[in-house]
Amino acid sequence: MAVRRFEEGSIVQPGDDSVLDGFARRAVSLEGAEKTVYVAGSGPAVILMPEMPGISPDVVRLARWVRDAGFTVYMPSLFGVDGAYPTVELGDRIAKRACISKEFRAFGGGETSPIAVWLRALARVAHEECGGPGVGAIGMCFTGNFALTMSLEPAVIAPVVNHPSLPLDNPAALELSPDDASALARRFERDDIRALAYRFEGDKWCTAQRFAAYRQLLGDRFDGRVIPGEYANPEPPPFFRDTVETPHSVVTAHFVDEDGHPTVRARDEILAYLHRRLLTS
Numbered sequence: 001m002a003v004r005r006f007e008e009g010s011i012v013q014p015g016d017d018s019v020l021d022g023f024a025r026r027a028v029s030l031e032g033a034e035k036t037v038y039v040a041g042s043g044p045a046v047i048l049m050p051e052m053p054g055i056s057p058d059v060v061r062l063a064r065w066v067r068d069a070g071f072t073v074y075m076p077s078l079f080g081v082d083g084a085y086p087t088v089e090l091g092d093r094i095a096k097r098a099c100i101s102k103e104f105r106a107f108g109g110g111e112t113s114p115i116a117v118w119l120r121a122l123a124r125v126a127h128e129e130c131g132g133p134g135v136g137a138i139g140m141c142f143t144g145n146f147a148l149t150m151s152l153e154p155a156v157i158a159p160v161v162n163h164p165s166l167p168l169d170n171p172a173a174l175e176l177s178p179d180d181a182s183a184l185a186r187r188f189e190r191d192d193i194r195a196l197a198y199r200f201e202g203d204k205w206c207t208a209q210r211f212a213a214y215r216q217l218l219g220d221r222f223d224g225r226v227i228p229g230e231y232a233n234p235e236p237p238p239f240f241r242d243t244v245e246t247p248h249s250v251v252t253a254h255f256v257d258e259d260g261h262p263t264v265r266a267r268d269e270i271l272a273y274l275h276r277r278l279l280t281s
Contacts, residue, residue, distance in 0.1 A: 019057050019083035022064075023075070030121040036077040037122065041067035044132030044278040046158075047074045047123055047150065051141035051249060052098065052165075053091040053239055054080015058252035059140075062267075066138070069271045070279060072130045076122060078103075078115065078143065091239035098142060099168070106142075106166055109173025112149055112180045113166070119146055120153035127155035134158065136274045140252065141165050144206070145175045148195060148214075152183055158277035160270055161197035161214070163206040163248055172209035174217065181217055188221045195222050196273045198266050200247035200254065202229035225269075231262045 023038035038055070046066050050059050055077055063073045079098045080086065086094065099106040103115040123135045134157030139147035144164025150156045166175040174181065187193065195218065199206045211224040232247030232254035240253040247254055251270065255263045 019060055020055075023060075023073075028076075028122065028125070030125065031118045033118055035118070036082070038063070038075040038077070038082075039072065040064075041070075041072040043070045043072055043130065044135065045074055045123075045126035045130040046071045046136035046138060046274060046278070047076070047119065047126060047156075048138045049076060049119070049140065049143035049146055050078060050080065051143065051162075051252060052079070053086050053094040054084065055082045056080075056085050056237065056252070057083065058237070058249070058255065062138075062251055065267060065271065066274070069275065071136070071274065072126070074122060074126050076119070085237045086239055088238045088242045092243055095142075095243070104142070104166070105175055107169045109167040109170045109175060110177065111175065112177045113146070113175060116146060116149040116152075119150050120156070123150055123153045123155050132278055134278065136160065136278055138162065138270070139164065141205070141249065148184060149176065149180060151187060151193065151195075152180060154191075157191070157193060158274055159193070159195045160273065161195050162250055163199045163203060164197075164210060165205040168205075171207040172213055174210070174213050176217075185217055188218055193221065196270060197222060197224040198250045198270075199224070199226055200229045200232055200250060201226050202246055203248050204246045205244065205248055225266070227262045227266065231256065233263075 023040045026037050028037045067073045080094045105111040105113045127135050135155045136158035137147040137150045138160040140162040147159040147161050151159045167173050214222045229247035236253040251267045
């Protein structure tokens with residue numbers, strides 16, 4: 001099986017800029033906040049948000065696949081150390097800081113994270129810069145739901161929701177305010193939008209209850225796909241092995257690069273979905 005194997009001594013160390021070779025590093029100021037955004041490619045824009053604990057080499061690998069499929073990738077740095085596989089200790093510290101940050105609503109449910117406002121503004125800028133029918137948004141783990149909250153921006157027409165983990169303390173809840181949830185359902189119906197979503201069976205961070213809650217909100221406009229947990233990479237990076245513990249990251253940390261593998265099919269389905277929405281609309 002073609003999987004990546006990790007030893008503690010081989011972890012990419014913070015500050016290894018070579019991981020992000022080919023991406024332009026931009027300081028983007030929007031809504032009163034400045035963030036680093038990595039940009040590469042050409043064609044319609046796709047906002048790729050990092051999973052916890054940051055823009056790892058696996059997230060960058062996904063960004064390259066999206067770029068090579070004919071899109072301009074915008075990858076905002078929202079937490080963590082860009083380009084690194086953090087140690088377990090560092091990854092845990094990053095996760096704890098994000099959980100108490102005013103930008104995120106990690107607990108409780110029934111609220112929308114304030115960072116969604118900044119991300120929607122980024123989508124507007126990306127659409128202005130790249131043109132096309134609209135913008136794609138890929139969220140993963142901590143940012144999984146943000147692909148939906150970004151869809152309240154009219155420019156976003158292709159949301160991909162990967163293993164959304166928020167709120168952390170309620171597996172059946174959604175990280176959406178009631179007003180945003182209602183507006184999202186109306187927008188999906190009005191503009192004929194469908195969200196593509198993935199999770200592993202047995203994922204304790206993104207459960208069947210969460211997908212059921214999205215389906216209750218969006219009906220058949222939520223295309224939630226489940227991969228048996230046995231297909232997850234058995235040798236993920238240390239943070240995913242020791243902190244996440246269960247199959248979780250379908251197209252990044254638990255991806256298996258093997259022809260015909262379910263995670264490869266998921267990646268190809270995501271790229272095909274983006275192509276249909278952004279390149280053939």
